[in-house]
Each structure stands twice: as structure tokens, then as C-alpha cells.
Amino acid sequence: MLEVKGLSKIYPARRGSPAVTALDDVSFTLAANSAFGVVGESGSGKTTLTRCLIGLEKPSQGEMLFEGRDIARLSPADLREIRARIQIVFQDPYASLNPRMSAQDIIGEPLLIHHDRLQLTARARTDRVVELLERVGLGVRHLHRYPHEFSGGQRQRIGIARALAVKPQMLILDEPTSALDVSVQAQILNLLAELQDSLKLSYLFISHDLGVVRYICDRALLLLHGKVIEQGPVDQVFDHPQSDYARRLIAAIPDVDPSQSLHLAC
Amino acid sequence: MTTPSTAHPSRWQNWQRSLYRFRQSGLSIAGLAIVLVLLVIAVGGSWIVPFPEHISGGINTAARFKPPSSLYWFGTNELGQDVFTLVMAGARVSLIAGFGVVMIAAILGGLIGALAGYAGGWIDDVLMRLTDLMLTLPSLILAMAIAAALGAGLDNMVFAISMSWWPGFARLVRGEVIAKKEDLFVQAARALGASDSRILLRHVLPNVMSPIIIKMSLDMGFAILAVAALGFIGIGVKPPTPEWGSLLSLARGYLPDYWWTAIFPGLAIFFAVLGFNLLGDGLRDLFDPKARR
Amino acid sequence: MALLSIENLHLSIPSFEGEARILNGVDLSVERGEICGLVGETGCGKSLTGLSVSKLVPSPPARYDQGSIRFDGQDILALSENAMRALRGRRIGMIFQDPTTNLNPLFRIGEQMVDVALHSMGANRWSGSARREARERCIAMLERVGIQDAHNRLDDYPHQFSGGMRQRVLIAMALIGRPDLLIADEPTTALDVSVQAQILQLLFDIVREDKIAVLLITHNLGVVARLCTHVAVMYAGRIIERGTMADVFNQPSHPYTKALLAAVPTQKTRKGTLQGLGGSVPDPYLPHAGCRFAPRCAWAEARCGEAVPTEADLGNGHRVACIKAGGTA
Numbered sequence: 001m002l003e004v005k006g007l008s009k010i011y012p013a014r015r016g017s018p019a020v021t022a023l024d025d026v027s028f029t030l031a032a033n034s035a036f037g038v039v040g041e042s043g044s045g046k047t048t049l050t051r052c053l054i055g056l057e058k059p060s061q062g063e064m065l066f067e068g069r070d071i072a073r074l075s076p077a078d079l080r081e082i083r084a085r086i087q088i089v090f091q092d093p094y095a096s097l098n099p100r101m102s103a104q105d106i107i108g109e110p111l112l113i114h115h116d117r118l119q120l121t122a123r124a125r126t127d128r129v130v131e132l133l134e135r136v137g138l139g140v141r142h143l144h145r146y147p148h149e150f151s152g153g154q155r156q157r158i159g160i161a162r163a164l165a166v167k168p169q170m171l172i173l174d175e176p177t178s179a180l181d182v183s184v185q186a187q188i189l190n191l192l193a194e195l196q197d198s199l200k201l202s203y204l205f206i207s208h209d210l211g212v213v214r215y216i217c218d219r220a221l222l223l224l225h226g227k228v229i230e231q232g233p234v235d236q237v238f239d240h241p242q243s244d245y246a247r248r249l250i251a252a253i254p255d256v257d258p259s260q261s262l263h264l265a266c
Numbered sequence: 267m268t269t270p271s272t273a274h275p276s277r278w279q280n281w282q283r284s285l286y287r288f289r290q291s292g293l294s295i296a297g298l299a300i301v302l303v304l305l306v307i308a309v310g311g312s313w314i315v316p317f318p319e320h321i322s323g324g325i326n327t328a329a330r331f332k333p334p335s336s337l338y339w340f341g342t343n344e345l346g347q348d349v350f351t352l353v354m355a356g357a358r359v360s361l362i363a364g365f366g367v368v369m370i371a372a373i374l375g376g377l378i379g380a381l382a383g384y385a386g387g388w389i390d391d392v393l394m395r396l397t398d399l400m401l402t403l404p405s406l407i408l409a410m411a412i413a414a415a416l417g418a419g420l421d422n423m424v425f426a427i428s429m430s431w432w433p434g435f436a437r438l439v440r441g442e443v444i445a446k447k448e449d450l451f452v453q454a455a456r457a458l459g460a461s462d463s464r465i466l467l468r469h470v471l472p473n474v475m476s477p478i479i480i481k482m483s484l485d486m487g488f489a490i491l492a493v494a495a496l497g498f499i500g501i502g503v504k505p506p507t508p509e510w511g512s513l514l515s516l517a518r519g520y521l522p523d524y525w526w527t528a529i530f531p532g533l534a535i536f537f538a539v540l541g542f543n544l545l546g547d548g549l550r551d552l553f554d555p556k557a558r559r
Numbered sequence: 560m561a562l563l564s565i566e567n568l569h570l571s572i573p574s575f576e577g578e579a580r581i582l583n584g585v586d587l588s589v590e591r592g593e594i595c596g597l598v599g600e601t602g603c604g605k606s607l608t609g610l611s612v613s614k615l616v617p618s619p620p621a622r623y624d625q626g627s628i629r630f631d632g633q634d635i636l637a638l639s640e641n642a643m644r645a646l647r648g649r650r651i652g653m654i655f656q657d658p659t660t661n662l663n664p665l666f667r668i669g670e671q672m673v674d675v676a677l678h679s680m681g682a683n684r685w686s687g688s689a690r691r692e693a694r695e696r697c698i699a700m701l702e703r704v705g706i707q708d709a710h711n712r713l714d715d716y717p718h719q720f721s722g723g724m725r726q727r728v729l730i731a732m733a734l735i736g737r738p739d740l741l742i743a744d745e746p747t748t749a750l751d752v753s754v755q756a757q758i759l760q761l762l763f764d765i766v767r768e769d770k771i772a773v774l775l776i777t778h779n780l781g782v783v784a785r786l787c788t789h790v791a792v793m794y795a796g797r798i799i800e801r802g803t804m805a806d807v808f809n810q811p812s813h814p815y816t817k818a819l820l821a822a823v824p825t826q827k828t829r830k831g832t833l834q835g836l837g838g839s840v841p842d843p844y845l846p847h848a849g850c851r852f853a854p855r856c857a858w859a860e861a862r863c864g865e866a867v868p869t870e871a872d873l874g875n876g877h878r879v880a881c882i883k884a885g886g887t888a
Contacts, residue, residue: 041751042722054457083459095450100472109468110458151839152601162458181600181778186822187835194831208752215824215833238826252756254781256823258808262763262785 001170001202002030002053002086007062009048009226022048023059024226028219030170035196035203037213037220037234041249045226046206050174053204054088055079066170084114087163091175093155097147103158104129104143110165118166132161136191153184160191170202177212189216210253214238222246294548300541308358320347321355323506331524341526343517349527352508353534359509360538363424364490368482370428371489375435376478382436383443384466394440397433405430406495413501423502427492431485438481442474449473484546487539494535510535560632561588562772563612563740568626570607570616570796579843581607583796583851584626586870589789591739594766594773596783596804598819599793602840608793609742609776611635613651614643631739649679652733654726656745661729662717669713672697672732679736700731704761723754727761734765744776759786780823784808792816795841795851797867802877812879814856850881858883 009023023045030036040046051057053064055071064071066082074082087110090096097106107129111120120128130140136157147155156176163171173192177185193216196203207213213220214234221231222245230237230246241247254260312318316339320326326346334341340349382393400408405427412426443466446452452469460468490510496502497511510531517527570582581604589595597605610616612628614635628635630651638646647653655661663671673693674684680696682689694713701709704727717725726746733741743762747755763786766773775787783790783804790808791801792815800813811817821834838855841847849864850856856863863882870878 041753056453056456080459083457088454088457090450090454092450096454098451098455098469098473101468109455109460113458113460113464153839159454162454182780182819182822183600183836186824186833187837189824190831190833190835197831210752211824214826215828215830249753252752254752254755254759254779254785255825256780256784256808256820257825258784258805260785261804262760263788 001032001067002204003063003065004028005063005065007049007052007064008060009045009052009057010060022226023052025062026221026223026226026228027062028221028228028231030202030204032169032202033196033200034219035205035217037205037207037217038223039207039210039213039220040223041208043225044223046208046223047174048226049223050088050172050206053172054086055083080114081117084110084117084166085168086170086172087166087168088172088174089156089159089163089176092179093152093159094147094179096159097155099147102144102146103133103138103150106147106158107132107161107165110162114166128165129161132164135164135195136161137187151184152180153187156180156184156188157191160188160195164195164199168201170204173203173205173207175207175209176205178207178209185212192216210238210250211255222249293544294551297541297544297546297548300537301545304357304361304538304541307354308361311354311358315348315351315354317348317351320351321508331520331527334526340530341524343513343524343527344520349513349530352513353510353530355508356510356513356531356534357538359420359503359507360490360493360535363420363427363493363503364486364538364542366424367427367431367489367492368485370424371431371485372435372478372482374428375432375437376439378432379436379439379441380443380466380471380474383440384447384462384470386444390440393436397436400430400433401437403430406492409492409496410499410501413496418501418504420503420507423493423496427489427496431489431492434485435478435481438477439474442477443470446470446473480546480550483542483549485542487542487546490538490542491535560629561590562631563774564588564629565608565612566627566629568608568611568628569624570604570611570621571624572621574620577844581621581796581843582611584867585793585796585798587791587798587801589740589772589774591772592766592770593789594762594775594787596787596790597774597776597793598778598780598783598790600778600840602843603793604796605776605793606744609653609744609774612740612742612774613647613653614638614640645681648675648738649681649736650739652736652738652741654729654733654741654743654746656748662725664717667714667716668720668728669694669697672701672713672728672735675732676735696735697731700735701728703765704728704731704734705757706731723750723757726750726754726758730758730761730765737769739771741771741773742776743773745778746775747782748777748779755782762786780808780819792819796843797851797880799852799881800877800879802873803875806873806875806877810873810877812873812877812884813852813881814858814883815852818855 005027007023007026008021011020011022013019026049028036038046038049048057052059053071059072066086071082104126108125111118111125111128130143133139133142138154138157150158177188180188189212192203195201203216205213205217217234219232220234220237222229222237224245229243230241237246238250241250312321315321329342329346330344332338332342338348338350340353342348378393378397382390408430409426412429413423416422416426447470452465455465455469493502494511494514497509498515500512500515502511503509513531514528517531520527565585565587568582568585572579572581585608597608599605607616612630612635623636630646673690676693676696677684677689680689680693682693697713698709701712706712706724706727720728747758750758759782762773765771777783787804789802790804791798792807792813793799794815800807800811800816807816808820811820818834818836822836824833836855841851841854849866850868853859853863868880868882870880871884872878
């Protein structure tokens with residue numbers, strides 16, 4: 001579905017600051033109907049990777065082939081078409097929804113933007129929005145509410161509904177649960193798993209939370225300073241990491257397991 | 267920590283909550299009251315005043331310089347005109363002029379600022395240098411020059427003042443647009459493939475309206491003051507149309523003996539400026555409760 | 560008597576919607592040498608509990624209707640603002656979530672730290688010798704929290720430090736008055752996992768060496784498992800289960816604690832099998848009877864709605880407020 005080959009992004013030197021290599025020869029393949037995790041700490045290049053994939057940044061080198069076509073070399077018209085097929089769910093559901101738009105306007109916006117291809121009447125758009133609300137566990141009663149009237153989990157459901165509106169084949173999930181409470185995170189993760197199954201979606205799951213990636217993803221890669229440190233099936237990456245960095249990172253994750261208590265260590 | 271919201275307040279409740287917040291401050295209510303009274307006078311002034319003929323220049327030489335009395339509440343001037351009538355009638359000119367100035371300045375400045383902030387790059391540079399240039403010219407002098415070139419009169423005066431007024435709005439809107447442009451929901455719209463005009467009109471501008479409205483309210487007072495200042499130096503509205511600044515200017519020659527001819531137009535200007543400022547502060551509290559304290 | 564003991568604390572804040580009952584009878588105690596984790600969902604009142612201990616909840620409008628907070632025998636709620644100021648920074652230290660917003664970007668780290676140190680020493684700000692001594696203390700404390708070359712870094716501005724380093728500086732500032740109690744509100748939430756692990760280790764070492772008491776407010780159960788000796792689970796303004804970390808995590812007895820623990824994906828969790836917790840946190844404006852968790856509880860019965868359950872002692876200080884776990888209504 002998505003094949004990234006030798007992707008690099010170098011921000012050129014500016015006055016006072018040297019050139020920064022945000023991505024260094026990153027390659028991976030996302031198979032259809034699978035979930036691929038990208039794990040890294042801040043400054044690892046996760047965000048740059050996302051921005052390249054949705055066309056907000058131009059990579060310095062390499063290819064991003066979506067069904068054989070390189071995203072970076074598309075005409076603006078083709079890029080718009082690709083944007084309908086790769087959608088993104090953002091990290092912070094408090095900031096990613098326009099506070100002055102109702103749930104209907106937010107979820108319906110992609111339908112309007114891609115109106116030239118979808119050709120939905122106003123009535124059909126509303127029906128589709130309601131269908132999407134129900135799909136993500138909300139309902140028609142939420143149609144005219146504004147973001148501040150929703151809880152964090154509900155907002156993220158709206159963000160997911162917006163991403164699903166134009167029937168994409170692939171979702172980029174940019175830390176979709178890191179701003180949520182664990183109880184809500186579990187619901188959202190299950191919703192994502194269920195949607196992937198029923199809609200045959202592919203996920204690119206960006207996260208710093210290894211537990212979440214392991215739960216949702218089939219394969220994963222680990223980024224450090226823009227370089228791929230580990231890559232493979234999640235079991236292999238997390239249980240038998242090859243690099244020291246991966247081992248240290250995995251050891252640093254606090255598990256909900258009393259036996260790893262610091263108090264027991266002494 | 268965030269306090270949990272109650273189970274889905276309706277829009278009506280939100281509106282009530284805003285009103286509750288607004289009412290918390292007695293001063294904003296006072297500002298609103300002053301502004302409402304001014305509006306009523308501006309609209310209905312010519313019907314409720316005791317001597318409507320004085321508005322269109324009628325004079326009564328028999329009753330020159332009468333002090334305030336039950337007949338002439340604010341006394342009479344050197345032409346025997348009722349000062350109360352003139353002050354009431356002046357409200358219309360002041361409000362129309364002030365509103366005109368603020369609207370033109372907000373729309374022109376808003377468009378320039380939004381374009382500069384959203385486009386960035388050389389467009390931003392050119393537009394903002396132009397704005398800076400306008401800001402460096404003393405506004406009253408600029409207005410005087412324009413008024414002198416175009417001639418006196420209400421519409422020329424409004425145009426003249428607006429030309430020196432828009433840079434303030436341009437700067438405000440540019441700053442707000444630049445801040446909002448980086449917001450995640452704007453990036454989300456961009457990732458969906460939304461066009462620039464859609465992003466600007468649907469996502470950025472609606473979220474920068476509050477500060478613009480607040481500034482418009484605050485500026486109304488100062489615009490009225492600027493109108494009065496131009497009237498005072500004699501390049502504003504032409505007599506006999508009553509205008510607070512020109513009333514004050516004419517009365518200047520008769521101080522201190524006939525103080526009422528000056529004091530009442532002066533008080534009118536004072537209350538109008540005060541009213542719009544208090545209202546603007548109240549609106550700021552309403553739109554942004556965090557700014558309080 | 561415990562160093563910090565909170566008994567039956569009730570806090571309400573009036574607003575347009577009515578009275579928000581934020582705390583509804585919090586019972587909690589922390590001894591020296593203990594690290595007590597206070598966990599719960601957003602809006603359960605855990606942050607306001609922490610702020611109450613250092614009396615930082617603006618009151619009015621907030622009101623403490625019942626209950627007490629005792630710190631080393633003193634009744635915190637009865638203390639004057641002046642007396643509180645003497646406690647804060649000297650005997651009670653605080654660390655907050657976001658290390659970027661709690662340092663003034665315009666002043667050097669040293670200036671900000673020396674001010675805190677002088678306050679904690681109760682010394683004259685203008686005395687040169689006191690300033691020199693305060694500076695020495697700052698350097699020693701920065702070294703202790705793992706900042707190398709502390710002598711020179713004291714003259715750096717906050718932006719010259721990374722996020723993890725800034726959090727270390729804030730911990731150093733909180734510790735410089737040698738407090739007996741440290742209140743840490745989500746101290747590692749904004750940090751990367753590897754930095755988080757270092758900060759947790761640092762807090763652990765400090766507690767072990769100085770025998771201070773820590774109240775750690777967090778929503779991250781993994782952090783609690785790694786660092787805390789004790790844990791208190793909060794729901795809708797009450798502690799519903801508390802005890803040693805091992806007891807609570809190994810034998811969670813309140814349905815809410817069980818649900819929280821089941822919501823965290825672990826190694827063994829298979830896709831689609833994670834247990835979410837339906838419903839949402841109860842509305843603090845609505846009056847209630849009985850157990851506040853009952854509407855979301857899978858095991859709730861009719862009698863759960865009748866009265867607020869009292870705490871039952873399961874032994875070893877493990878207490879749970881649920882009638883089905885032995886509590887009485």
C-alpha cells in the first residue's frame with residue numbers, strides 16, 4: 001500500500017544554526033490492511049515523517065510510493081486526490097478541532113472539500129455525517145454540538161469520524177491516544193482495531209508509547225535521530241531488540257507490573 | 267486540571283453563562299447602558315428634543331446666552347440655540363462618524379492584516395512596511411491633511427480618519443492570524459486538502475473575530491474623540507450641522523462666563539468615550555474570561 | 560501520627576452552574592519515606608487535593624465544607640497565609656507538570672534558584688554572605704539532581720536547558736529548602752520515556768536518602784508501579800482504594816481499580832481484547848446518593864445506590880470503599 005524508500009529530510013543551515021538531518025534514509029513498507037508502528041522520542045523525526053507523508057513538507061531525498069505513485073512528485077490536483085485516500089488523526093483532540101464549528105461541520109468538511117469527486121447533495125452529506133457519528137460510537141444527538149461540549153474521548157471520536165468521511169484506505173494516527181486517560185484510551189484503541197477490521201484500513205501509527213504500538217500494530221520501526229534503529233514484527237522488536245538503544249528504551253517504559261518496582265531492586 | 271463539563275449545555279445555556287459573566291462586572295453594564303442611551307438619542311434625537319428647528323440652523327437672538335433652566339436644560343448659546351437640543355443632535359453625527367471610521371478601519375486593516383499574516387513572505391513584508399509607514403505619521407496630522415485636500419464634510423472626515431486608523435487593525439489581525447495559522451485544527455484542514463481561501467475564511471478568521479470586536483468597541487470611543495478633535499479645529503463637519511467638537515470649539519470663546527455652552531458638549535464626548543471603553547472591557551471579559559484578574 | 564494526614568476533606572467551588580463538589584471526603588495519609596501515588600481520571604480531583612495541601616486553591620470562591628489537612632500536627636486549613644508562606648518552599652516543596660512554563664524565561668536559573676534558597680533559609684535577600692551561601696546550596700543541589708558543571712550552568716537561561724534538565728532544575732528548586740513533604744503533580748508526563756526513567760530514579764534516590772514523604776499525582780499507572788510505595792485511587796473526589804502499591808496492584812479490590820488496571824495494554828494483551836471503561840466521570844454539580852462509581856460498575860447492585868460505602872480494611876492498611884469488597888453502607 002505504502003512504500004517508503006530511502007527517505008531523508010535535511011533542513012538547511014540557517015544563520016546561527018547548523019543543518020539538521022531530521023530523517024536519514026528511512027525505508028519501510030506498509031502492507032494493505034495492516035498496522036505499522038513508528039516509535040520514537042521527541043526529536044526522532046516522527047513528526048517530520050508525518051508531515052512529508054501528508055505533503056506538508058517536501059523530502060530532500062527518497063520516495064514515498066502510495067500505490068506505486070510518489071507522493072512528493074504529484075501535481076497539486078493528484079495530491080488532493082491522494083489526500084482523500086490518506087487521512088490523518090491528530091494527537092491532541094482539544095486543538096485539532098475548530099472550536100467554532102459544530103460536529104456536523106467538522107465531520108462534513110472533508111465531504112465539501114472533495115465535493116468535486118464525491119458529488120454528494122447536502123442531504124446526502126448530513127446522512128453520511130450521521131452514519132459516521134454512529135460508526136464511532138456517537139449519535140445524531142451530537143450533530144449540532146461544539147467541540148467544548150465533548151469530553152476528550154468523544155472529541156477524538158469526532159477526529160476519527162472526520163478522517164473516515166471520505167472513505168480513505170489509509171489512516172495516519174499521530175499519537176491518537178496520548179492526551180487521553182487510560183480508560184478512554186482503551187476504548188479508542190478498541191474502536192480503531194474494530195474499524196480497521198471492518199473497513200479494511202491500513203494504519204500508520206505514530207507513537208512514543210510502546211505498549212500501545214505493540215497492542216495495535218503488526219510491525220513497527222524504532223527511530224532515533226532520524227535513523228531507523230530497529231524494524232520488524234512487533235514481537236521481535238519489543239521482545240528481542242537488537243540494538244542497545246532499543247533495549248534501554250524498552251526497559252525505561254514503566255509497566256503496570258509491581259515486580260519492576262524500584263523498591264524491590266534494593 | 268480541567269474541571270469536567272456538565273452534561274452538554276445547550277447553546278442557550280452558553281449564552282446565559284456569558285451574560286452571567288458580563289453581569290459580574292457592574293462597569294460593563296454601565297458601559298452598555300451609556301452606549302444604548304447614545305444609540306436611542308442618535309436614532310430618535312430629532313423627535314424628542316425640545317427645539318428641533320435649532321438642529322437645522324434656526325436661531326433665536328432674543329434668547330442668547332440663557333443659563334440652564336427648566337426651559338433650556340443646558341442653557342442657550344450665542345445664537346440663542348438650545349444647547350440640549352444641539353448636544354442630542356450631535357450624538358447622531360458622532361456615532362455615525364465613529365462607527366464609519368471603525369468599520370472602514372476594521373475591514374481594510376483586517377483584510378491587509380489577514381493577507382499579510384496568512385501569506386507571509388514578501389507580501390507580509392510589503393504590507394507591514396506600508397502599515398508601519400502609516401503608523402509613523404501622526405494620525406491627526408494625516409487626517410488633517412486628507413481633510414484639507416478633500417475639503418470639509420462628514421464623509422471626507424470619516425475617510426480621512428479611517429486612513430490613519432486601519433494600521434492598528436492590520437497589526438492586530440496579522441498577529442492573531444499568524445498565531446492561529448499554526449493551530450492544529452488549521453493544519454488538520456490543510457491535511458484534508460482544504461484550499462487557502464477555505465482555511466482563511468472558515469478556520470482562521472472566525473477564530474480571530476473576538477479581539478477584532480473588542481478593539482472595535484474600544485476604538486469607537488477614540489474615533490468619536492478624533493471626530494470631535496477635527497470638528498474642534500474646524501475641518502470636520504460644517505456648521506450648521508451640530509457636532510460635539512465644533513460646538514466645543516465655538517463655545518471656547520465664551521468661557522468662563524457662559525460655561526454651559528462648553529461643558530455640556532464636553533461631557534457628551536466624555537461619556538461617549540467612557541461608555542464605549544467600558545463596553546469594550548466588558549466584551550473582553552466575556553470573550554476571554556482568562557484575561558480577568 | 561503521619562506526616563501528612565487528610566481526613567474527610569470536602570471541597571466545593573461555586574460557579575454559574577451551581578456548586579461543583581470537587582472533593583467528597585478524601586482520606587489519605589503519607590508517612591516519611593513513603594511515596595504515595597494518587598491516581599485517577601481527569602477531573603477526579605487529584606490535582607486539587609495536591610493544591611489543597613499547600614493551600615493554593617483560591618478560597619473564596621472555593622470552600623472547604625468539612626474535614627482537615629494536618630501536616631506534622633499543624634492544621635493547614637486554619638493557618639494564615641503568612642504561616643503558609645513559611646511552610647511552602649521550606650517544609651512543603653512542589654513540582655508541576657510542565658517544566659517549560661514554571662521557570663521564568665527572562666531570568667537566569669541561578670537568580671530564580673537563589674531567591675528560593677534565600678526564602679527557605681529565611682535570610683535577608685540583600686546580605687552578601689547569605690547570597691553566597693544560597694548560591695553554594697544551589698550548586699550542591701543541582702549537582703545532586705544530576706546537572707553537570709552546575710557551577711557554570713547556574714548562569715544559563717531556562718531555554719538553554721532541555722525539557723528533562725528543566726524538570727531537574729525544578730526538582731532541585733523544590734528540594735532546596737530541604738522539605739519534609741514533596742508534592743509532585745504529573746512530574747514526568749511531558750517528558751520522553753527515557754528521561755522519565757531517569758527522573759523517577761532520581762526521585763527514588765532522594766526519598767531513600769532524605770526520608771522525605773512524596774505525594775505523586777499521576778494518571779500513569781506504570782509510573783506508580785515503578786516508583787511508589789503506596790497508592791491511593793481516586794474517583795469523583797473520594798479515595799476509593801488505598802494501600803501499599805504491591806497490595807493494590809496485585810489484588811485490586813475496587814471495581815474501578817480493576818477497570819483502570821485492565822485498561823493498560825501489556826505484553827500479553829491481544830488486539831481487540833483490551834477492557835475499556837464505559838461511561839464518563841460523574842457530574843460534580845449533581846447531588847448523588849450511594850457509590851458514585853455504581854453507574855459505570857459491572858458489578859453494581861441496587862444497594863450500591865443507597866449510601867456512600869465506607870472503607871473496609873483488608874489488612875496491612877489496604878482499604879477499599881466498596882460494599883462488595885466488605886465495606887458497609
